[in-house]
Amino acid sequence: MHRIKEIYKWLEARLQLEGPLKDAALHPVPRNTASWWYVFGSAAFTLLFLQIVTGILLALVYVPSAGEAWSSLNVLNHQLELGWFLRAMHGWGSNFMVAVVLVHMAQVFMFGSYKYPRELTWVLGVFLLLMTLGMAFTGQVLRFDQDAYWGLGIGASITSRIPIVGGSLVHLLLGGPIIAGATLSRFFALHVFVVPGSMLLFASLHVWMVLKLGINEWPMPGRIVRRSTYLQEYHDLTHKEGAPFVPVAFWKDVIFSGAVIAAVAVCAFVFGPYGPSGQPDPNIVQTVPKPDFFFLWIYAALAYLPPSMETPFILIAPVIGIAILLGLPFYASEGEKSWYRRPVAVIVLCTVAISWGVLTHLATFTPWSPHMNAWSGDPVPPRYLHDATPLVRQGAVVFQSKQCRNCHAVGGVGGQRGPTLDSIATRMTEDQMIRQVLQGGGNMPAYGKNLPPPEVTALVTFLETLHPPNEPPAVDGSQKEVQTSQIVASSGSKK
Amino acid sequence: MSYDVVMKNEQQEGEKLTVSRRWLLLYAGVAFNGLVGLALATPVIRYLLSPVKRDAAYKSWITLGPVADFPLGETRLATFINPFRKPWDGETAGVTCYVRRIAAAQFQVFAVNCAHLGCPVRWFPQSQLFMCPCHGGAYYADGARASGPPERGLFTYDYKISDGQLQIHAGQMPTLSNTAKLVTIGNVKGKSQCTG
Numbered sequence: 001m002h003r004i005k006e007i008y009k010w011l012e013a014r015l016q017l018e019g020p021l022k023d024a025a026l027h028p029v030p031r032n033t034a035s036w037w038y039v040f041g042s043a044a045f046t047l048l049f050l051q052i053v054t055g056i057l058l059a060l061v062y063v064p065s066a067g068e069a070w071s072s073l074n075v076l077n078h079q080l081e082l083g084w085f086l087r088a089m090h091g092w093g094s095n096f097m098v099a100v101v102l103v104h105m106a107q108v109f110m111f112g113s114y115k116y117p118r119e120l121t122w123v124l125g126v127f128l129l130l131m132t133l134g135m136a137f138t139g140q141v142l143r144f145d146q147d148a149y150w151g152l153g154i155g156a157s158i159t160s161r162i163p164i165v166g167g168s169l170v171h172l173l174l175g176g177p178i179i180a181g182a183t184l185s186r187f188f189a190l191h192v193f194v195v196p197g198s199m200l201l202f203a204s205l206h207v208w209m210v211l212k213l214g215i216n217e218w219p220m221p222g223r224i225v226r227r228s229t230y231l232q233e234y235h236d237l238t239h240k241e242g243a244p245f246v247p248v249a250f251w252k253d254v255i256f257s258g259a260v261i262a263a264v265a266v267c268a269f270v271f272g273p274y275g276p277s278g279q280p281d282p283n284i285v286q287t288v289p290k291p292d293f294f295f296l297w298i299y300a301a302l303a304y305l306p307p308s309m310e311t312p313f314i315l316i317a318p319v320i321g322i323a324i325l326l327g328l329p330f331y332a333s334e335g336e337k338s339w340y341r342r343p344v345a346v347i348v349l350c351t352v353a354i355s356w357g358v359l360t361h362l363a364t365f366t367p368w369s370p371h372m373n374a375w376s377g378d379p380v381p382p383r384y385l386h387d388a389t390p391l392v393r394q395g396a397v398v399f400q401s402k403q404c405r406n407c408h409a410v411g412g413v414g415g416q417r418g419p420t421l422d423s424i425a426t427r428m429t430e431d432q433m434i435r436q437v438l439q440g441g442g443n444m445p446a447y448g449k450n451l452p453p454p455e456v457t458a459l460v461t462f463l464e465t466l467h468p469p470n471e472p473p474a475v476d477g478s479q480k481e482v483q484t485s486q487i488v489a490s491s492g493s494k495k
Numbered sequence: 496m497s498y499d500v501v502m503k504n505e506q507q508e509g510e511k512l513t514v515s516r517r518w519l520l521l522y523a524g525v526a527f528n529g530l531v532g533l534a535l536a537t538p539v540i541r542y543l544l545s546p547v548k549r550d551a552a553y554k555s556w557i558t559l560g561p562v563a564d565f566p567l568g569e570t571r572l573a574t575f576i577n578p579f580r581k582p583w584d585g586e587t588a589g590v591t592c593y594v595r596r597i598a599a600a601q602f603q604v605f606a607v608n609c610a611h612l613g614c615p616v617r618w619f620p621q622s623q624l625f626m627c628p629c630h631g632g633a634y635y636a637d638g639a640r641a642s643g644p645p646e647r648g649l650f651t652y653d654y655k656i657s658d659g660q661l662q663i664h665a666g667q668m669p670t671l672s673n674t675a676k677l678v679t680i681g682n683v684k685g686k687s688q689c690t691g
Contacts, residue, residue: 067585149587153613153668154629160670167672168547175546177553177667178577181584182546281586283574285607285615288628302612303630307646311671368631368643372617403622407631417631445633445641450623 024211025250028242030234032218034249037111039256040104041210046257047097048203050264051135052196054090062142064188066181066280069144073276088268094136096264098294101132106349112337113216115225119329121209124202126325131199133294138191140292144184145276150289152179161311179282214238215249219337226334288372296363297356303368367416370406374414381411384466395462398455402447410466418444424466425473432474433460553579553667558660559594565602565661570595570618570636573604578666592652593618593625594661595636602661605638606650606669613670616649625649 012018061080063072076083105125108114114122137155141148152174159173160166175182217237243249278287291299305313339346371378380396388396399405407417414420428436437456440446451459467473555578565571573594580588593616595603605625607615614629624641625634632643639648650669655662667673 065583065585066587067583070585150614150629153608156668157608157611157613157670160672162672167550167670170668170670170672171547172544174668177548177579178587178590179668180577180587181581183587279586281589282607282615283586283589283591285572285591285617287615289614299629303644305644307644310644310646369628370626370631370633372626372628375619375621401621403619403624403626406619406626440642443642445622445624445635447622449635 025246026244027211027214028238029215029245029249030217030237031241031243031248033215034243034252035218036252036256037107038215038249039253040100040107042253043257043260044097044100044104045203045207047093047100047260047264048199050093050261051090051097054086054093055192055196057086058090059192064142064184066144066184069142069184070276070279073143073145077273077276084273085268087273088271089264090139091274092264092267092271094139095267095293096260098132098136100260101129105129106353108216109345109349110339111216112219112225112339112342112345114329114332115335115337116227116230116333117213118209118216119333121206121213122329123326124206124209126322128199128202128206130322131195131202134195135191135199136292136294138187138195140295141184141187142191143274143276144280146278146280146284146287147275147289147291149179149280149282150287151291152183154289154291158314161314215245216337219339221336221338221340223337224335225337286372288369290363290366293360297359299366300359300363303363303366365416369415370403370417371415372406374405375400375403378405378413384410388465389461391458392462392465395458395460398451398459399462402451402455402459404459407444421463421466423468423471425464426467426471427474428463429474429476430460430464431476433463550667550673554664555666556655556662557665558662559592559604560661562600562656562659562661565594565596567596567599570620572618575663575665590665591615592663592665593649595638600656602654603638604652604654604661604663606652608650608669609645610640610647610649610671611643611645613668 058076061072061076061083063069073087076087078084108122108125137151140151156170156173156179159169162169171177173183174180175186214234217234223233274292278284290296302310302314336342380400385393385396399410405414407415409416409420410422412420412422424433434456436442436444437451437459438446438448447456464473557575557578559573559575565573571594572591574589574591577584577588577590591607593605593607595605597603609616609627609629609632611627611630611632614627616625616627616632616634618625623636625636625638627633627643627645630644632645633641634645634649635641637648638651640646652669653664655664
């Protein structure tokens with residue numbers, strides 16, 4: 001014991017870290033910030049270190065070469081003892097990190113923490129969020145599989161829409177004319193050196209400012225932030241009724257961080273690593289690329305934008321979004337912090353959260369994408385063909401073989417791009433169906449060139465049978481009128 | 496003005512002078528480092544920008560195989576190796592395209608990348624449509640846009656027939672910023688209007 005004390009003294013005489021560390025640990029914080037709401041920032045910081053450690057462990061084996069990356073990931077998954085677990089830890093760690101960073105951001109937004117004098121802390125936080133998302137994207141690229149390959153294609157296509165310099169930026173992004181070895185190498189450099197290095201620097205400054213400026217006090221309705229008085233008020237709050245950060249508030253940080261790491265480990269153990277999916281062979285076109293969870297909302301938004309809006313939206317919306325986030329603490333640096341007095345902030349946060357949730361949910365089952373194998377994989381329900389005439393059955397064959405099923409569901413199975421056709425006969429008359437099949441329109445291709453008239457007749461006859469038992473098929477109102485007027489006319493002429 | 500004050504002023508000026516000499520040297524040092532940095536930045540920036548080239552520099556004529564491999568009236572998948580391949584590219588050196596033979600010497604060669612966001616479109620000969628699995632873009636057999644989010648038809652490669660071999664002018668991933676801007680939307684007949 002005595003020996004250890006001696007060593008400690010020897011080190012401390014040279015390092016002189018005890019003073020600043022004690023200051024940092026024991027600085028007084030407002031008593032009610034010792035709350036479970038204040039644990040997300042430290043958890044994000046802990047996750048950053050988890051990612052660095054697991055990342056270094058993976059880098060011991062991973063080969064950042066387009067020709068070898070995919071097989072080195074498979075070696076990690078299947079041949080190296082517990083390689084799968086380390087990959088899973090890194091993958092789930094990334095999911096948790098994005099989630100915790102977003103929750104942390106929502107919390108400091110709701111608590112008005114970005115107001116004077118913590119504007120710069122927020123600004124650095126916005127950059128840290130962007131870098132976290134950048135790490136998630138570049139990490140997905142390093143998992144060099146089909147999703148990564150075509151994800152890069154989407155990235156290049158979006159970049160190419162930038163006016164004038166778009167083409168040059170695509171070359172810079174890919175490191176050449178196509179997605180290949182040079183692309184993976186530069187994403188490796190970004191993911192392993194550039195972005196994590198900047199993140200460490202930014203995160204350290206972020207924490208430094210939290211220590212120097214003090215943690216944001218619990219917002220109270222009516223306690224207004226004013227530049228002239230805030231610093232004094234905060235000083236009084238912390239020094240008169242504050243408590244030392246360690247251990248009063250810190251124990252919750254420690255327990256929550258531990259719980260988050262444990263949760264990552266449990267998820268990694270139970271759900272296993274992400275991919276890699278199929279090999280990144282551009283000659284395999286039988287693939288349905290999809291981004292990782294946190295980019296699904298963008299995937300959904302890109303499917304729903306009208307074509308004319310797309311380029312302006314893709315290029316302008318992110319700039320505006322980031323500008324709003326960066327400008328927020330300067331626009332609203334004074335005033336109320338409490339969410340009871342900030343209805344607009346509450347509505348904005350709810351709207352963003354709900355939109356994000358809805359878009360992400362939609363992107364998990366992609367109703368806008370054709371089901372590429374529905375035509376050959378999902379049979380027409382037998383009940384629709386029971387007692388059917390040969391012509392109707394032939395129509396069902398046309399329906400399947402012309403891939404209508406890829407976009408139209410029948411019996412609850414099939415694509416969802418077009419309307420479900422189980423009761424189509426009640427909505428469209430025969431003539432309307434023929435016109436729709438031949439000319440297309442409303443997001444449906446025209447089949448006029450590819451369907452000979454007998455096939456159209458068979459197809460529409462089949463579609464005419466698709467209506468609930470007690471609901472008659474739609475008929476053209478004018479036809480009825482013509483018929484009745486003919487009857488009236490003929491009976492009139494008889495008189 | 497008393498003698499004392501004059502002395503003090505002179506002293507202050509003297510101190511100022513001593514300090515600013517040192518500062519001057521420091522400024523000179525910073526400026527020198529700035530110059531060195533600037534001189535180094537030039538090669539670094541040129542190195543970083545080296546992948547940026549004119550589109551033509553990334554293209555060359557590539558053989559897809561004998562014309563006879565592509566049956567008349569059909570659309571077939573064809574693969575080729577990117578002319579700018581590196582030894583460590585692995586599978587990613589390969590590129591895929593669709594070849595549609597319209598007449599004996601009339602072809603259309605489509606890039607596999609959807610004109611929307613670059614996903615690989617799939618050809619369905621039964622319905623004569625290209626469909627994209629990502630956001631549901633669809634194209635007719637001649638590459639014209641049929642439905643979905645794409646703003647235009649499929650990207651086409653220039654082609655020529657030489658010694659009975661079908662050759663295309665390719666080497667770059669087609670995006671809206673290169674091949675695309677030169678092609679008119681609609682039913683492209685015969686030789687591609689793409690010149691980029």
